[in-house]
Amino acid sequence: MKQFFVFIKKEFRHIFRDTWTVIILLVLPILMLVLFGYALSTDVKNTEIAVIDPSRDAATEKIISLLDLSDYFNVSLTVESPDQIEDVFRGDNPGLILVFSENFYEEIMHTGEASIQLIADGTDPNTAVTIYNYATAIIMSYQQELLRVQSFPYEINITPRYLYNPEMKSSYNFVPGVMGMIIMLVCAMMTSISIAREKETGTMEIILVSPMKPIVIILSKVVPYFFLSCVNLATILLLAVFLLDVPIAGSLFTLVILSFIYIFVSLAIGLLISSIANSQIVALLISGMALMMPVMYLSGMMFPVENMPLPLQFASHILPAKWYIAAAKKVMIKGLGFSSIVKEMLVLSIMAVVLISVSLKKFKTRLE
Amino acid sequence: MNIVTTEKLTKKFGSFTAVDHISFQVARGEIFGFLGANGAGKTTAMRMLCGLSKPTSGTGSVAGFDIYRQTEDIKRNIGYMSQKFSLYEDLTVRENIRLYGGIYGIKEKEIKPRTDSLLDELGFLSEKNSLVKSLPLGWKQKLSFSVAVFHDPGIVFLDEPTGGVDPSTRRQFWELIYKAADRGITVFVTTHYMDEAEYCDRVSIMVDGRIDALDSPGRLREQYESKTMDGVFQHLARNATRQAD
Numbered sequence: 001m002k003q004f005f006v007f008i009k010k011e012f013r014h015i016f017r018d019t020w021t022v023i024i025l026l027v028l029p030i031l032m033l034v035l036f037g038y039a040l041s042t043d044v045k046n047t048e049i050a051v052i053d054p055s056r057d058a059a060t061e062k063i064i065s066l067l068d069l070s071d072y073f074n075v076s077l078t079v080e081s082p083d084q085i086e087d088v089f090r091g092d093n094p095g096l097i098l099v100f101s102e103n104f105y106e107e108i109m110h111t112g113e114a115s116i117q118l119i120a121d122g123t124d125p126n127t128a129v130t131i132y133n134y135a136t137a138i139i140m141s142y143q144q145e146l147l148r149v150q151s152f153p154y155e156i157n158i159t160p161r162y163l164y165n166p167e168m169k170s171s172y173n174f175v176p177g178v179m180g181m182i183i184m185l186v187c188a189m190m191t192s193i194s195i196a197r198e199k200e201t202g203t204m205e206i207i208l209v210s211p212m213k214p215i216v217i218i219l220s221k222v223v224p225y226f227f228l229s230c231v232n233l234a235t236i237l238l239l240a241v242f243l244l245d246v247p248i249a250g251s252l253f254t255l256v257i258l259s260f261i262y263i264f265v266s267l268a269i270g271l272l273i274s275s276i277a278n279s280q281i282v283a284l285l286i287s288g289m290a291l292m293m294p295v296m297y298l299s300g301m302m303f304p305v306e307n308m309p310l311p312l313q314f315a316s317h318i319l320p321a322k323w324y325i326a327a328a329k330k331v332m333i334k335g336l337g338f339s340s341i342v343k344e345m346l347v348l349s350i351m352a353v354v355l356i357s358v359s360l361k362k363f364k365t366r367l368e
Numbered sequence: 369m370n371i372v373t374t375e376k377l378t379k380k381f382g383s384f385t386a387v388d389h390i391s392f393q394v395a396r397g398e399i400f401g402f403l404g405a406n407g408a409g410k411t412t413a414m415r416m417l418c419g420l421s422k423p424t425s426g427t428g429s430v431a432g433f434d435i436y437r438q439t440e441d442i443k444r445n446i447g448y449m450s451q452k453f454s455l456y457e458d459l460t461v462r463e464n465i466r467l468y469g470g471i472y473g474i475k476e477k478e479i480k481p482r483t484d485s486l487l488d489e490l491g492f493l494s495e496k497n498s499l500v501k502s503l504p505l506g507w508k509q510k511l512s513f514s515v516a517v518f519h520d521p522g523i524v525f526l527d528e529p530t531g532g533v534d535p536s537t538r539r540q541f542w543e544l545i546y547k548a549a550d551r552g553i554t555v556f557v558t559t560h561y562m563d564e565a566e567y568c569d570r571v572s573i574m575v576d577g578r579i580d581a582l583d584s585p586g587r588l589r590e591q592y593e594s595k596t597m598d599g600v601f602q603h604l605a606r607n608a609t610r611q612a613d
Contacts, residue, residue: 006470010459017458202452209418209448209525210471211440 003212007220014194015224025190029182029232030239036174037244044130047095050077050088059105063116063142067098072134085119096120096131108146164249164334171244176328177301179236180321183229183259184266184295189287191225191270196283199274218363222267229263249335258331258341261348262324268355269320275362295321323347371396371523371554372417377426379412386412388577389426394556396522399549401565401585402558404574405605410558411451413574414525417556419443431522444472447516447524447553451531453508455515457501461492464500465515472519486514506537513544523554530561542567562598573601576610 099117107114120128198204277283299321327344372394419439
């Protein structure tokens with residue numbers, strides 16, 4: 001027992017005396033969350049709009065002010081003629097240009113038809129589509145206002161409601177994803193590197209000749225990273241709730257239990273990598289290439305798994321992160337209970353048991 | 369009384385016989401030199417004695433414990449210093465000693481006075497709280513040896529302990545080895561330096577996994593009619609068929 005404690009103390013010294021380790025363990029998670037929450041957000045806010053309005057009547061002014069009042073847009077520029085459109089995009093680079101037809105209000109009143117052209121910057125299709133949708137929605141609301149005045153006989157009201165995420169915030173999607181990624185990073189990468197470092201420097205040999213039992217060696221390597229993952233989990237959840245306004249809709253207890261199982265899986269993967277890798281750089285490459293990339297692209301964090309080609313969907317099923325992120329979304333965002341994530345829990349538990357037993361066996365045979 | 373005994377000890381890796389039926393004894397308190405070219409099987413033999421590797425056949429005991437069944441007891445009663453310098457560079461001198469003291473189960477209140485007396489003896493007392501990575505190589509190796517015998521093991525295994533240091537530091541290192549031997553610790557040392565072989569009570573010379581010669585340096589020189597241990601070694605190594613790696 002005493003061996004265990006002196007060893008854990010030593011492990012924490014390694015961690016806190018290496019600046020880069022501290023940065024990766026404690027600063028990177030915060031940085032990633034803030035990055036994904038703000039900078040890489042797909043939300044559209046305060047997009048600059050330029051307007052070409054040859055009519056300048058009640059209707060066009062109303063539409064422009066509606067757009068300007070919304071959170072999504074800022075009407076910042078008035079352009080005199082359509083010839084300047086190209087120049088405007090090159091110069092001020094607005095997200096959207098609104099072109100009204102001539103005699104807008106009169107056309108609506110008399111012919112019942114008037115047109116608005118929306119010109120968006122198509123170099124980023126996702127953003128362009130989002131901007132277009134927001135602008136259309138606002139213009140449609142004005143149209144309905146007009147229709148109500150004129151008591152049009154038929155009317156279909158489309159009222160969209162985005163369940164679980166009424167404001168369509170992308171952080172609702174990113175937070176569980178970042179949790180899945182950070183835990184994998186801290187547990188698998190850092191554990192495997194710390195063991196590989198001991199092999200590289202030769203200290204592992206000294207420890208193996210000592211009377212320390214293999215299980216004690218493994219546990220004392222794993223416990224500090226388990227502890228740090230818990231700290232990270234707490235940090236991420238606090239930041240999510242208080243900074244990004246992502247609520248924990250479901251039970252915190254269920255979420256923590258789920259995360260613990262996922263942490264065990266990640267630690268076991270770290271041990272497994274360390275039994276293959278004999279140097280830190282190999283450990284880093286394996287965990288970077290074989291873990292981080294698939295977690296980023298295949299776990300459903302960035303792209304929905306359902307839209308992937310079948311072979312990739314299959315690949316995503318063997319990623320622990322995919323199951324964890326799916327379950328974490330259900331608990332955190334949808335507020336579902338334990339019964340709805342039984343399948344994910346089961347898959348993760350089986351992965352944990354298999355990986356832990358394989359890595360323990362590997363670690364022991366390496367002594368031969 | 370013998371602290372190490374082996375009888376036809378063999379280790380095979382597939383069809384390759386790394387250690388080939390070696391039988392020898394090391395007496396308690398002896399400084400035993402374990403010589404051989406690279407790839408002759410020294411490290412493999414040593415790993416079997418330390419309980420790191422299971423022998424393919426043959427028998428052996430270290431400190432009175434069987435090398436097949438009682439590896440845990442062996443580990444508690446030996447010290448080990450590897451080829452690579454192997455203290456933790458990012459821990460201080462004191463923290464390293466404390467760590468190994470703790471691993472070998474030395475009592476908390478004993479560790480501190482023993483650390484001080486050890487560092488005092490080495491003349492390192494002023495470096496007690498320095499990080500190990502800031503020390504020169506010779507110092508590190510002396511410290512590494514002192515840590516290996518800190519728990520007063522019956523026998524200490526040294527795997528090429530003086531690689532890469534200058535002759536005067538090597539001499540100082542051997543003074544430490546003699547001091548340890550005076551304390552009753554048996555020293556089992558592999559080396560490449562033939563002048564160091566002269567410091568040993570007895571040496572064995574391994575060629576292609578076999579022990580081809582085993583005696584005191586003086587008698588080996590007589591037997592092979594050579595003025596130096598180097599001559600003895602060259603004479604035996606000439607028959608080697610195995611390529612050094």
